[in-house]
Amino acid sequence: xxxxxxxxxxxxxxxxxxxxxxxxxxxxxxxxxxxxxxxxxxxxxxxxxxxxxxxxxxxxxxxxxxxxxxxxxxxxxxxxxxxxxxxxxxxxxxxxxxxxxxxxxxxxxxxxxxxxxxxxxxxxxxxxxxxxxxxxxxxxxxxxxxxxxxxxxx
Amino acid sequence: xxxxxxxxxxxxxxxxxxxxxxxxxxxxxxxxxxxxxxxxxxxxxxxxxxxxxxxxxxxxxxxxxxxxxxxxxxxxxxxxxxxxxxxxxxxxxxxxxxxxxxxxxxxxxxxxxxxxxxxxxxxxxxxxxxxxxxxxxxxxxxxxxxxxxxxxxxxxxxxxxxxxxxxxxxxxxxxxxxxxxxxxxxxxxxxxxxxxxxxxxxxxxxxxxxxxxxxxxxxxxxxxxxxxxxxxxxxxxxxxxxxxxxxxxxxxxxxxxxxxxxxxxxxxxxxxxxxxxxxxxxxxxxxxxxxxxxxxxxxxxxxxxxxxxxxxxxxxxxxxxxxxxxxxxxxxxxxxxxxxxxxxxxxxxxxxxxxxxxxxxxxxxxxxxxxxxxxxxx
Ligand code: SF4
Ligand code: SF4
Numbered sequence: 315x316x317x318x319x320x321x322x323x324x325x326x327x328x329x330x331x332x333x334x335x336x337x338x339x340x341x342x343x344x345x346x347x348x349x350x351x352x353x354x355x356x357x358x359x360x361x362x363x364x365x366x367x368x369x370x371x372x373x374x375x376x377x378x379x380x381x382x383x384x385x386x387x388x389x390x391x392x393x394x395x396x397x398x399x400x401x402x403x404x405x406x407x408x409x410x411x412x413x414x415x416x417x418x419x420x421x422x423x424x425x426x427x428x429x430x431x432x433x434x435x436x437x438x439x440x441x442x443x444x445x446x447x448x449x450x451x452x453x454x455x456x457x458x459x460x461x462x463x464x465x466x467x468x
Numbered sequence: 469x470x471x472x473x474x475x476x477x478x479x480x481x482x483x484x485x486x487x488x489x490x491x492x493x494x495x496x497x498x499x500x501x502x503x504x505x506x507x508x509x510x511x512x513x514x515x516x517x518x519x520x521x522x523x524x525x526x527x528x529x530x531x532x533x534x535x536x537x538x539x540x541x542x543x544x545x546x547x548x549x550x551x552x553x554x555x556x557x558x559x560x561x562x563x564x565x566x567x568x569x570x571x572x573x574x575x576x577x578x579x580x581x582x583x584x585x586x587x588x589x590x591x592x593x594x595x596x597x598x599x600x601x602x603x604x605x606x607x608x609x610x611x612x613x614x615x616x617x618x619x620x621x622x623x624x625x626x627x628x629x630x631x632x633x634x635x636x637x638x639x640x641x642x643x644x645x646x647x648x649x650x651x652x653x654x655x656x657x658x659x660x661x662x663x664x665x666x667x668x669x670x671x672x673x674x675x676x677x678x679x680x681x682x683x684x685x686x687x688x689x690x691x692x693x694x695x696x697x698x699x700x701x702x703x704x705x706x707x708x709x710x711x712x713x714x715x716x717x718x719x720x721x722x723x724x725x726x727x728x729x730x731x732x733x734x735x736x737x738x739x740x741x742x743x744x745x746x747x748x749x750x751x752x753x754x755x756x757x758x759x760x761x762x763x764x765x766x767x768x769x770x771x772x773x774x775x776x777x778x779x780x781x782x783x784x785x786x787x788x789x790x791x792x793x794x795x796x797x798x799x800x801x802x803x804x805x806x807x808x809x810x811x812x813x814x815x816x817x818x819x820x821x822x823x824x825x826x827x828x829x830x831x832x833x834x835x836x837x838x839x840x841x842x843x844x845x846x
Contacts, residue, residue: 325674335669336606345613357620359627359642388539420542420633425641434627 361419362435364392364412366453373458376431379405383423383432391416392423399460406460414440414448486511490827494523499834500597501841505818507827514830517822519815524845532805537563537772538637540805545631547809548843550593553579553586554785556635561716562781562792563637566774575639575764576718581652581755582622582634584748588659589618590786591741591748594838598738599670601835602679607670614662621651637772639765653756656749663746671742680734684821684833687732694820695813698788699744700837703737705730710784722754734836741838744786773800787811787838807846811839 347354366375379396391413396405424432442448493504502523508515528547532540544559545552557579564571592615596608619629625644626634634641670676686696686704701708709726711719727743729736776798782791788810797803814837822830 328672328674332669332673335665339610345616357624357627359624361627386538388535388542418542418546418631418633419628421627421641422538422542
């Protein structure tokens with residue numbers, strides 16, 4: 315009988331201790347934030363989808379279409395086609411397409427690029443009703459092109 | 469299709485009144501992934517339990533036979549998504565062993581530091597999920613709030629929150645900065661004081677004690693036969709941890725304990741993991757104190773072609789012993805890769821433990837084994 319009462323007492327005590335923890339936590343500051351009204355800070359090395367760096371002076375990409383990143387990618391999701399613009403020494407990409415649906419964000423392409431032309435974007439809010447736009451992301455969009463109009467349509 | 473007539477010990481026809489077949493999973497929150505368990509029940513009691521594997525099979529070993537060594541690295545994180553860094557470490561270590569690459573000291577320290585952080589975050593996720601299985605919701609929120617701090621820290625250095633791809637052959641991909649080290653220091657101090665809350669909230673709780681004590685007892689006799697490892701093994705009184713038994717990296721220079729419990733029940737496995745968190749904090753503190761300066765990545769060739777031969781490497785993941793065996797024929801893709809994963813062994817003891825249990829207790833046992841199904845199926 316004595317033991318029985320002791321057990322009940324100990325049980326109740328443990329519950330009270332547990333409830334105390336809950337009560338104290340209730341009074342502390344909340345750790346969640348309400349997206350989209352607030353956004354969590356994005357760290358420096360955040361890996362979004364890859365994108366091409368812009369050369370600030372010319373507005374062109376730095377890519378020389380060497381294909382290193384294509385070979386480095388484990389998921390086969392980069393497509394690069396290059397050509398020499400008229401009068402230029404180096405090649406430039408005509409097509410730079412990313413299949414983001416397959417990308418594992420591993421960063422091997424970024425590391426493999428000899429001219430440091432690729433980087434990670436800081437865009438995390440990627441969502442859409444179909445996978446189509448993500449499967450054929452044109453990374454050259456928004457960059458100036460060294461090609462004249464007709465060669466662009468190749 | 470699973471051939472129920474030939475391969476299984478149960479029959480689809482109910483044998484007697486009260487007996488029936490219950491499908492647990494493949495989509496069931498209690499199985500933590502796409503695991504299906506066919507339960508032959510007698511009322512509330514389990515007669516037999518047959519786990520059905522393979523829903524998440526991704527041919528990881530076959531993929532590895534067709535990929536250059538560097539490109540296999542990101543796949544590692546997809547096997548055990550909760551302990552991506554341990555898997556990273558196993559892969560880089562085995563290739564370094566084969567090719568004889570040097571790893572700078574600072575890189576080794578960073579590797580151990582981040583892997584131990586990863587171990588704590590994995591144990592916290594387990595802690596939350598296990599208590600959810602037992603029907604307690606509050607501890608889950610506590611654990612996730614603390615785990616969030618680790619994820620933020622690791623995101624700062626690795627760039628991702630879960631499936632890290634941070635280690636490279638001959639080092640790590642990028643150096644850590646002082647703000648990260650300070651953040652880890654703050655975290656260690658915070659956790660040291662905050663762990664008390666966990667024990668107040670859960671360990672002493674009378675309901676928790678009743679649900680886990682003497683439930684799912686693994687006898688020491690069974691441990692090696694089933695190929696158990698990790699906290700599941702150490703919960704049954706075996707002192708085996710790859711970090712001590714077959715030390716790698718800088719573990720021999722660090723001073724830490726291997727927690728062992730004797731009872732072999734769910735409570736013992738719980739206690740082992742909670743004490744391991746404390747030990748990991750110890751290890752992290754030591755790496756912070758001793759962190760040397762210097763480079764974090766040595767020069768390795770761009771295309772990796774190990775000499776013909778083979779190498780084996782075992783590391784301790786939060787779930788147990790992971791071993792990778794690689795055979796190279798001197799080309800740039802491996803000839804054969806074999807993974808020995810911890811959860812597979814730990815799952816195999818489940819059929820035995822579940823026999824004769826109540827269904828609710830069997831879920832507690834399944835939770836206490838801490839399975840990651842993609843790692844079982846791989
Ligand atoms: S991040 Fe990895 S998977 Fe994605 S494109 Fe680059 S190499 Fe390919
Ligand atoms: S590796 Fe760099 S330069 Fe070469 S194709 Fe890729 S982005 Fe262009």
